[in-house]
Amino acid sequence: TLHLDQGEKVHGRSLVIATGARYRKPDLPELGEYEGRGVYYSASYMEAQFCHKEEVVVVGGGNSAGQAAVFLAAHTRHVHILVRSEGLAASMSHYLIQRIEATPNITLHTRSRVVELCGEDKLEFIRCRMDGSGEVVEKPIRHVFLFLGADPCTSWLNDCVALDDRQFVLTGWQIPPGRWPLERRPHPLETSRPGVFAVGDVRSGSVKRVAAAVGEGSAAIQSLHVVLAGVPDA
Numbered sequence: 567t568l569h570l571d572q573g574e575k576v577h578g579r580s581l582v583i584a585t586g587a588r589y590r591k592p593d594l595p596e597l598g599e600y601e602g603r604g605v606y607y608s609a610s611y612m613e614a615q616f617c618h619k620e621e622v623v624v625v626g627g628g629n630s631a632g633q634a635a636v637f638l639a640a641h642t643r644h645v646h647i648l649v650r651s652e653g654l655a656a657s658m659s660h661y662l663i664q665r666i667e668a669t670p671n672i673t674l675h676t677r678s679r680v681v682e683l684c685g686e687d688k689l690e691f692i693r694c695r696m697d698g699s700g701e702v703v704e705k706p707i708r709h710v711f712l713f714l715g716a717d718p719c720t721s722w723l724n725d726c727v728a729l730d731d732r733q734f735v736l737t738g739w740q741i742p743p744g745r746w747p748l749e750r751r752p753h754p755l756e757t758s759r760p761g762v763f764a765v766g767d768v769r770s771g772s773v774k775r776v777a778a779a780v781g782e783g784s785a786a787i788q789s790l791h792v793v794l795a796g797v798p799d800a
């Protein structure tokens with residue numbers, strides 16, 4: 567039974583959880599104006615084409631920021647990583663830190679932050695505080711990549727299904743021992759509660775892209791029909 571916020575109850579034999587995640591964003595009032603026009607939340611081949619041979623900024627000190635920086639370094643003139651902390655050791659895997667240190671066109675700026683995004687129709691320059699200095703400096707940066715993490719929308723699940731340590735939903739082989747109650751194995755997108763599936767950003771370890779979420783959605787529906795048909799072993 568699902569309880570809706572208007573007090574209604576919905577009964578069903580199966581459920582697909584697709585409530586996504588909220589991407590953390592810096593506190594910059596003008597941010598929305600530049601999303602897709604110089605501010606990006608992922609670094610794929612497509613974004614790399616936009617900033618070919620330019621100087622770019624990556625904001626964030628986690629593994630996704632590190633992977634993006636290393637990838638972008640191969641396509642851009644220079645990558646500046648801005649983190650508010652004293653360093654990367656507490657937030658990024660050692661192998662990525664080593665790769666960053668070994669890449670000549672990546673510079674890490676600790677105790678640094680973007681304070682303003684500027685430009686007419688698209689991002690043309692940024693204002694930032696760099697390397698622990700209180701002074702605001704202007705930089706001709708037209709591409710900023712934000713990797714500040716995401717919080718899954720799972721609080722409503724009230725521990726009904728197993729979650730990882732960051733509260734993303736575990737599915738298939740990720741389900742911890744003892745949490746799966748049936749003899750049959752769980753389907754790849756099935757949660758620890760039989761017949762309940764999770765797809766897209768809310769799922770632990772998922773690729774945070776539209777195409778991935780859509781593909782997982784269709785795969786989950788196929789499995790859901792197998793479960794509802796009562797096929798004994800999937």
Ligand SMILES: Cc1cc2nc3c(=O)[nH]c(=O)nc-3n(C[C@H](O)[C@H](O)[C@H](O)COP(=O)(O)OP(=O)(O)OC[C@H]3O[C@@H](n4cnc5c(N)ncnc54)[C@H](O)[C@@H]3O)c2cc1C
Pocket residue numbers: 584585586587589601607608719722765766767768773774775776777779
């Ligand atoms: C700014 C930005 C730019 C992006 N750019 C790209 C891009 O260029 N290309 C790309 O492939 N991906 C991009 N992404 C990632 C992409 O948006 C996600 O991977 C994709 O939307 C995930 O789909 P989803 O269905 O899992 O979740 P979502 O699209 O987040 O949908 C979840 C839905 O569930 C709703 N919801 C949450 N909680 C509840 C609840 N308790 N009850 C009812 N409804 C609820 C939410 O309101 C939302 O409508 C971007 C993301 C952001 C934030």
